Amino acid sequence: MSDQGATTYRAFLESQARDLALVIAGDATTEVACLGKATTAEVAAWSEALVGATIDTLLGDDAAAERVSAAALGLGRRGAPADEVHRTLSKARRHFQRVLRAWSASGGDATTHADALDRLLAVFDEAAYALVRCAASATAAVRCDGDARFRSLINAFKSVVVLIGEDDTILEWNTEAERVYGWSRDEILGKNYLELFVLPEARPRVAADMRKVLAGEETRGFENPVASRDGAVHILQWNVGRLLDGEGRPTAVVASGYDITEQKRDREARERSEAMLHAVISNAPIFLFVKDIEGRYTLTNRGFDEGLGLEPGSAVGKLDTDLFPPHVVARNRADDRRVFDGGVPVQLEVEIPTKIGPRIFLGSKFPLFDARGKLYAVCAIGSDVTDLRRAEAEQATFHDRLIDAQRETLRELSTPLLPIAPGVVLMPLVGAIDESRAALVLEALLQGVVAHRAEVAILDITGVRTVDTGVALGLVQAAQAAGLLGAEVVLTGVRPAAARTLVDIGIDMRGIKTVSSLEQGVAHAIGRSSRRARPKAPAR
Incomplete structure (x- = not known):
């Protein structure tokens, strides 16, 4: 202790x-x-x-x-x-x-x-x-x-009392002896104690011990098993001394034995239970400690000790101020106070400095009460979740990167730009075009024109379901911006409904060539690119 x-x-x-x-x-x-x-x-x-x-x-x-x-x-x-x-x-x-x-x-x-x-x-x-x-x-x-x-x-007396004479015969035998041994007083008086209750090989030693007692050497507190008549075994704790007559001469051995069978069994069961509990607490992959109301550690397990780089049990009797920096001490005191004041468990996730660096622990602090219901200590049990939290953070980062990559991929898929010939790029558009997608079309088109040094950019709207005013304005803005970079924009796949929309809203289509099919637009673009690429004839 x-x-x-x-x-x-x-x-x-x-x-x-x-x-x-x-x-x-x-x-x-x-x-x-x-x-x-x-x-x-x-x-x-x-x-x-x-x-x-x-x-x-x-x-x-x-x-x-x-x-x-x-x-x-x-x-x-x-x-x-x-x-x-x-x-x-x-x-x-x-x-x-x-x-x-x-x-x-x-x-x-x-x-x-x-x-x-x-x-x-x-x-x-x-x-x-x-x-x-x-x-x-x-x-x-x-x-x-x-x-x-x-x-x-x-x-x-509630103890076994046996008087044994100098000749080893039983002189007296009380009711507790009758209960333990299973022999009545009338049956046992005058019988030889050694022959009835001591194994043959042990009789010389026990006889010698009895001689010592008669000589004045008393024995206190030794334990030995006693076999009852029905075979049951009792554990007795003995005090043995001698009986003197009126002239002070030893006449008998007086043995008083207290039956501690149940107590010993209870103690052994308790020790087994405590040993099992100690083994579980020590070897469980958790940290565990108990602190009294003054904040002193009264119990720590292996996970706690090893995590802090302490010798086993060395934290017992110490305070937080002996183990942790001030900011951790202040936080621990506040958490302990919540438990003591509320009298209920508190769930916690805290970062604690250890010998291998800061570690994150997830667990619970809860009050301990004595048999009278008085709170006398706080216990904490938790697990090291540092690796889990790091994995979650890495997973979240990976998820964000994946989302960004998916967004970029969708962006590229929504505005595909295909170089189909030297100086010619094609952007086929499919589906609905809203304001944000129109901005992506414009950005992708301009980047493609610059990257491929395009002279002709074909916008194919065969797959566009509806061409409204917003779509039309976006296409015209894209064409005009590409023109500023020196590229001609060819609009292909214009359906009758789209043509009617363009006419109805009165959009200026100058600088934009329109053809009915993608095939015609590609032929036009390649033909124009070829003419520009053909060298001029020398002057005569």
């Missing part, structure tokens, strides 16, 4: 301390009869001590576990029966589990959450074990009705 994450974790736990102390004090007053005689201040001091010691344990202070056990034993010294104390501890543990779930749901580090659960179970199991050991010693010292009282005590 980063320093920033550890600080946040500590602050969260400490912020819950007062509420935890109040609710645990209420439970203790309900469960422990003798506390009814205590003052409110005394109960509050006890619950605050328990909460403080537990929080210190969750934060990694192993020595604080002894203070949790001391708080449990303190109730015993007040005269509280062990089963009442145990019920109080069980409720306290559930309250802490609720707080840890809230931490996880608000985006807390998964590894920290799992470690905290392990520490929580271990510290309360140790406190319960201390109660069992204390009660067992008291029973050994005070006979009277101690056996029955001791059995009622250990049956109240």
Whole structure:
């Protein structure tokens, strides 16, 4: 966990301390009869001590576990029966589990959450074990009705409790042991524990460990699988110590085991799920990050890190100001503020400087809420669309060029100019002629006359559907302009309706020769060109 994450974790736990102390004090007053005689201040001091010691344990202070056990034993010294104390501890543990779930749901580090659960179970199991050991010693010292009282005590615990004598026989067996192992107390008492529950090859080692325990070497927090009578396997977390008689001599091994099967399975399932999610996030071809409300990065994936040229995870704990130039920082803050203020996703397309130059990212920023509905972070997911946008720009440029080429081609097709003989060009016109096309005819004709040094330009209007005033004026303007360049214009394919239009509007046709067919116009033009090209006879 980063320093920033550890600080946040500590602050969260400490912020819950007062509420935890109040609710645990209420439970203790309900469960422990003798506390009814205590003052409110005394109960509050006890619950605050328990909460403080537990929080210190969750934060990694192993020595604080002894203070949790001391708080449990303190109730015993007040005269509280062990089963009442145990019920109080069980409720306290559930309250802490609720707080840890809230931490996880608000985006807390998964590894920290799992470690905290392990520490929580271990510290309360140790406190319960201390109660069992204390009660067992008291029973050994005070006979009277101690056996029955001791059995009622250990049956109240939600942990497996097994007493094993120096000869490896089972001396006591509580109801939780019956549930886990599948053997009743009456069936199991007096049986050899090693022969029933330990594999033959492991018996020498386990027997040696038990001798060490009897010699005073206690064991805390180790896990091992236990096979039930029906074949089911339970995972137990054990605390093992020794039982002393009234003269301080070891008489039995006391083993207290907490069934963590479901917890372990849940943890393994969660770890698999988290590993799968981590693999997806890391390897997906996207960039992804999470920032807290202060703007610090709490999660980045490989796409984000590699895109910015960062070492994996090195952006965690940093701000935008540590990574980007001012204009990008300002834009990011504005986008984050839109998400925080609106509480809804925002679609974005932004350009971000990277190690390979500016890149364009398309994605979404959206808020993250904890279990209480409080917004605590913003997440962004996006894809690099730089190559796509470049391809679109290139495609648009290509499209514009294609349109221009098509326009030019259509222009050329609408005003075709054909050189058919030296000094002679032909422009056959087909279809309708409007004002814009008439301008193209004039431009193409003049360019053709100059380019081909034409003496005769034939305009064939056989394919023109209608010759109105506009068409007629355009043809006359073209002829007059060509005449200024020294070319004669021959108009061919004039139909009767077109001739009538030309007469009716009274257009001056001087300088324009008209013939009825294209064949006649070509013959005229070639004949004229030939006459001009023939050399003059020498003078006599």
